[in-house]
Amino acid sequence: MSLSRRSLLAKVGATLAGVLAAPIARTAKAAVQKVLVSTGAAKGYDPTKHKWAMAIDANRCIGCGLCGEACKKENHVPEGPYYRTWIERYIITKPRPGTGAARGETLVDCPEGGMHGFPPAPVAKEEIQHSFFVPKLCNLCEHSACVQVCPVGATFDAPDGAVLIDPKYCIGCGFCIQACPYGCRFLSPATKTAEKCTLCYHRITRGLKPACVEVCPTQARVFGDLKNPLPDDPIQQFYQNNRVQALKPHLGTEPRVFYAGIDKEVR
Amino acid sequence: MTSEITNYVFEAMPHFEGYVYPNEATQQPLWGVLIVLYPYITGLVAGAFIMASLVRVFNVRALEPVYRLSLLTAFAFLLCAPLPLLFHLGHPERCFEVMMTPHLTSPMAIFGFVYAWYLMAVLLLELWLDYRRDFVEWSARTAGFKSILYRLFTVGVTDVSEPAVKLDHKLGHVLSIIGIPSAFLLHGYVGFIFGSVKANPWWGNVLMPIIFIMSAMVSGIALCVFNYMVLSWVRRKTIDMKCLDVMCMFLFYALVVDAAIEALDWIHRVYSAEEGFQVMQYMAREKLFYTLNLGQATLGTLVPFLLLGSLQLFRRHVPELGRRRMYFGSALLILCGVLAMRWNVVIGGQLFSKSLRGVMSYKMEFAGLEGWFMGAVLFSLPFIILTVMIKLFLSEQKPK
Numbered sequence: 001m002s003l004s005r006r007s008l009l010a011k012v013g014a015t016l017a018g019v020l021a022a023p024i025a026r027t028a029k030a031a032v033q034k035v036l037v038s039t040g041a042a043k044g045y046d047p048t049k050h051k052w053a054m055a056i057d058a059n060r061c062i063g064c065g066l067c068g069e070a071c072k073k074e075n076h077v078p079e080g081p082y083y084r085t086w087i088e089r090y091i092i093t094k095p096r097p098g099t100g101a102a103r104g105e106t107l108v109d110c111p112e113g114g115m116h117g118f119p120p121a122p123v124a125k126e127e128i129q130h131s132f133f134v135p136k137l138c139n140l141c142e143h144s145a146c147v148q149v150c151p152v153g154a155t156f157d158a159p160d161g162a163v164l165i166d167p168k169y170c171i172g173c174g175f176c177i178q179a180c181p182y183g184c185r186f187l188s189p190a191t192k193t194a195e196k197c198t199l200c201y202h203r204i205t206r207g208l209k210p211a212c213v214e215v216c217p218t219q220a221r222v223f224g225d226l227k228n229p230l231p232d233d234p235i236q237q238f239y240q241n242n243r244v245q246a247l248k249p250h251l252g253t254e255p256r257v258f259y260a261g262i263d264k265e266v267r
Numbered sequence: 268m269t270s271e272i273t274n275y276v277f278e279a280m281p282h283f284e285g286y287v288y289p290n291e292a293t294q295q296p297l298w299g300v301l302i303v304l305y306p307y308i309t310g311l312v313a314g315a316f317i318m319a320s321l322v323r324v325f326n327v328r329a330l331e332p333v334y335r336l337s338l339l340t341a342f343a344f345l346l347c348a349p350l351p352l353l354f355h356l357g358h359p360e361r362c363f364e365v366m367m368t369p370h371l372t373s374p375m376a377i378f379g380f381v382y383a384w385y386l387m388a389v390l391l392l393e394l395w396l397d398y399r400r401d402f403v404e405w406s407a408r409t410a411g412f413k414s415i416l417y418r419l420f421t422v423g424v425t426d427v428s429e430p431a432v433k434l435d436h437k438l439g440h441v442l443s444i445i446g447i448p449s450a451f452l453l454h455g456y457v458g459f460i461f462g463s464v465k466a467n468p469w470w471g472n473v474l475m476p477i478i479f480i481m482s483a484m485v486s487g488i489a490l491c492v493f494n495y496m497v498l499s500w501v502r503r504k505t506i507d508m509k510c511l512d513v514m515c516m517f518l519f520y521a522l523v524v525d526a527a528i529e530a531l532d533w534i535h536r537v538y539s540a541e542e543g544f545q546v547m548q549y550m551a552r553e554k555l556f557y558t559l560n561l562g563q564a565t566l567g568t569l570v571p572f573l574l575l576g577s578l579q580l581f582r583r584h585v586p587e588l589g590r591r592r593m594y595f596g597s598a599l600l601i602l603c604g605v606l607a608m609r610w611n612v613v614i615g616g617q618l619f620s621k622s623l624r625g626v627m628s629y630k631m632e633f634a635g636l637e638g639w640f641m642g643a644v645l646f647s648l649p650f651i652i653l654t655v656m657i658k659l660f661l662s663e664q665k666p667k
Contacts, residue, residue, distance in 0.1 A: 108286035153370035172357015181466035183288030192357030
């Protein structure tokens, strides 16, 4: 096959045009998303100018459950076993003497999503080696398994880092719920569509904090905009002051919700 | 009354042991019996088609008597394959979005296209090419509604000259060749829907599509054996023993490969014993004991393996009646075994928490969308369609 100059030029030109078109297409996509998708964002909000992130300091969490309750109320999460955020309690017991084990059992519970606090520990205080609370929410994965498997693209990565669902588009197949490794999604009995934490998108796009962050009495939940850091930004401070962990890193989902002060037993 | 009591006992029993994520603590698993039926029916399609292509592509002449039956079986089941998937959707009215605005990284989105391709471009066309000459002949021979129906099926192409029929055959042959990878693709994709879920150690497995394809072939051939024997019995016709022997020989070899791959999968799981192995062990020992060990492994694989295997060795020493009974029994057991396998995959994968710290219980209800009744109706539907098609397209007189 011979390649004439004219055709070579055309090919190079086409490639260049393609390369140039990519960012334009991406911006156009964001613009279309802004118009068409029912995200609850404020008018005039530009998702490309922000990058939201949440971090959780488990050392600070006292398991009061206010965040869970606030989330249910703020987002009208259906009654029953449906949660956009919840709090787990981990109790790791001391090993039985003579077993040669480093630790005993790991007991995890989360009554009613931890929304109303926790009952007294099921083991005596002297037998506990470690006990701590872990608030959970959508992990805002960089490579979200849920977005990958959605057959119609109803769930998508917003340019500002939130993983959202268009309820008018979701067909309710439940594939994303199966694909989320963290159990963060549920099929709403009311709308028959998938639902999840949106970082309180209707709030953050209006300059407010997510409800769970707002009510946390100990600032265990830290929220911020990575593209527009404030002076003494709490999230930047969190990254600086802690060595952080993500949940289930072996799955390659690259969560953007970082944890400090959790244990290997946390999954 | 009994069901009330069992319901009461079930309500009283803890549904969960250990810790499950709060969103997983629902009464019913997200994907119920409908999603068990979906890969089962799709598998039967793929298997029955492979059975038919043994005649068309691989020239296994002995199987000629079941060629059309297996094609019609594949078609009847293919028509019903997406129904369970459709019914389980939260918004079935939005189902066409899967085709209109597919999200190309989703295994489920591509299934729509693979399905449409297989239905329209492969199976329907192959059936039409195979039947066209007969349609022309039947439309002339019969009268009234049937004649009109047959004439409609010809789609106006009534040329039955030698070259035209030859062309039909040639095209049919080409389509069969395209059909084999398409059948693999169809069911491989169903396997991939589960195999691609890395969050779930029970599903996320590179062998899943291959396991699905092999078990599909096994179940599809078993269905053809079952249909052929039942049809012969209903029509009081003698069974072509040579055909049955050959069918069951292929059934046996497919079963060997299927069992080998599934065993390989388990050996790998046990040996590598990765994260989540403990909970899987618990599932196999407790939650899925009957369906996995008894249903899938023993009755669905081992017994038919021994029955069919012994017939491969001692066929000549077994009288015809005995052979027929053994074949029929094996086919039925395999059909049940593969259904158990689908159950174990779909339901089993949802009976443990993704926190790998706890398990859920599941009791199937009778009524409701995900109940016994609905499942039974959906599974009878392809048989009803097949009966009508056999009445129309599989005349009792010897074809040609």
